[in-house]
Amino acid sequence: MALDPNLYPADRVVRAQKAAAEAGLDALLVSPGADLRYLTGYDALPLERLTCLVAPAEGEPFLVVPLLEKPAAEASPVGDLGIDIVGWRETDDPYALVASRLPSGLRRVGVDNHMWAEKVLAFRAALPGAEQALAGQALAELRMRKSAAEVRALSEAATAIDAVHLSMAEWLRPGRTEAEVGRDIADAIIAAGHATVDFVIVASGPNGASPHHEVSDRVIEAGDPVVVDIGGTMPSGYCSDSTRNYVVGQAPDEYLRAYGVLLAAQTAQCESVIPGLTSEQLDAIGRDLIAGEGYGDYFVHRTGHGIGLETHEEPYIVAGSDLALEPGMAFSIEPGIYLPGKFGARIEDIAVCTETGGDRLNLVSRELRVLA
Known part of the structure; x- marks a missing residue:
């Protein structure tokens, strides 16, 4: 290309x-x-x-x-x-x-x-x-202020990683290990157009409560919620990074409630991006909503990170940062809720601040996807 x-x-x-x-x-x-x-x-x-x-x-x-x-x-x-x-x-x-x-x-x-x-x-x-x-x-x-060409490159990366999420039902099934699913995902990341695989997280059941779990030999069981966070680098040098959540079978009611809260928080943050809003204010929009529903102690990381030629770069969307968003800034919006020993959930999109608001580059549905 x-x-x-x-x-x-x-x-x-x-x-x-x-x-x-x-x-x-x-x-x-x-x-x-x-x-x-x-x-x-x-x-x-x-x-x-x-x-x-x-x-x-x-x-x-x-x-x-x-x-x-x-x-x-x-x-x-x-x-x-x-x-x-x-x-x-x-x-x-x-x-x-x-x-x-x-x-x-x-x-x-x-x-x-x-x-x-x-x-x-x-x-x-x-x-x-x-x-x-x-x-x-x-x-x-x-x-940290991306040109139009850089935004196009990030959009191409987002489209490529979205294609992998759309095919998740091919690999994510009860009876398979996280590692087996992870290998299939890695192959798909390359097939979707990436030059390299940067990371694959397949965190099932209680492993989902560890935000950077990656994969293990744990066998995925019916009813398990699964966090899938994946990304790679395109031939352009620009990176993808997206997290979606899946359940194989019927999810626990406690998980469904937490996921509803998380989806509302992440959606509100994505819809609030606008020039002049500070990183701290954007973080607080989701964090306050999650805390108001009783999950504040279980959102244990910043809202997001910049992305471009590195998966993690400036700007960081975090409490304590008075950096004001500007057109061209690209960053993840990825709040999470993690209940130790039970489950975790994280929703992540890459967003770009524009002159009038924000554009979300990852367009795969953020709704919980139930796989048979």
């Missing part, structure tokens, strides 16, 4: 340099991961050998790569950006190479938030006069 040419625009490195200067950073040092892919389109291998985009606040950016990776870098979108790609040999010190090409007198450098510790410390030794800070203070501001 050909990528949207607008997905990785050529001006992102320049915008990052400007953001670095505004954050008081003299340079950005960005190693393989979501930040590097966001800035350049290059999905570099995370190796022990140093690959690093070096973007001084003032001056020309350059990309340092192991010599054996230079052909791959040149063939990636970096090759069309006009950025100097500097290959280093096995006997070179790449950190000294970076230091030699940077302006003298650096005071603060931003290292990307997920840079390996050994690389952070090597840069500290190579740039002893520069304080290290997190590059995320500059890059997160850029990444």
Whole structure:
């Protein structure tokens, strides 16, 4: 599938340099991961050998790569950006190479938030006069406001994961283990168009009370509620993440009551998205409703997380955050109710804040789905 040419625009490195200067950073040092892919389109291998985009606040950016990776870098979108790609040999010190090409007198450098510790410390030794800070203070501001092309990519990811949920009856049956169902789901995630499977949660019966249970050898029994939370990464680099709930047979009355409360809370939150609403206020809309029905102690996590090139990124929809929603922000809305030893339920959609409200990208029914 050909990528949207607008997905990785050529001006992102320049915008990052400007953001670095505004954050008081003299340079950005960005190693393989979501930040590097966001800035350049290059999905570099995370190796022990140093690959690093070096973007001084003032001056020309350059990309340092192991010599054996230079052909791959040149063939990636970096090759069309006009950025100097500097290959280093096995006997070179790449950190000294970076230091030699940077302006003298650096005071603060931003290292990307997920840079390996050994690389952070090597840069500290190579740039002893520069304080290290997190590059995320500059890059997160850029990444959490999605462009129209990014929203389209997230919508394609949501459609792909919705297709997997629509086929759940093919795999989720009494007598099968969570692990068996999970393997079928993983295959379906790839078949639906994802490049990789990022996670598969099949949490049946009491396992549903553990929000990140994943799968086990537990055999699914008649009457079990089952939480299915799944996601992957598309060839575009953008992620999917969606949770739906199923029951095989007749669900317990206690569960049906809790699920009704949860559905009302999640629906209210999705319908309340609007620019200017704070993350804390959006969290409270669902949390207060759940607490008012007696389940407040059983909603044990934040309402949601941003999504894009990472499944979890800014903005986070959580109590205590006064971050105001803005058009282009994409995030999950996923309240949950978890009764230890009994069951759990979580409903999750990806939403995008627009100029006038919010768009829900996952369109599979949120109603409890009863499977024979």
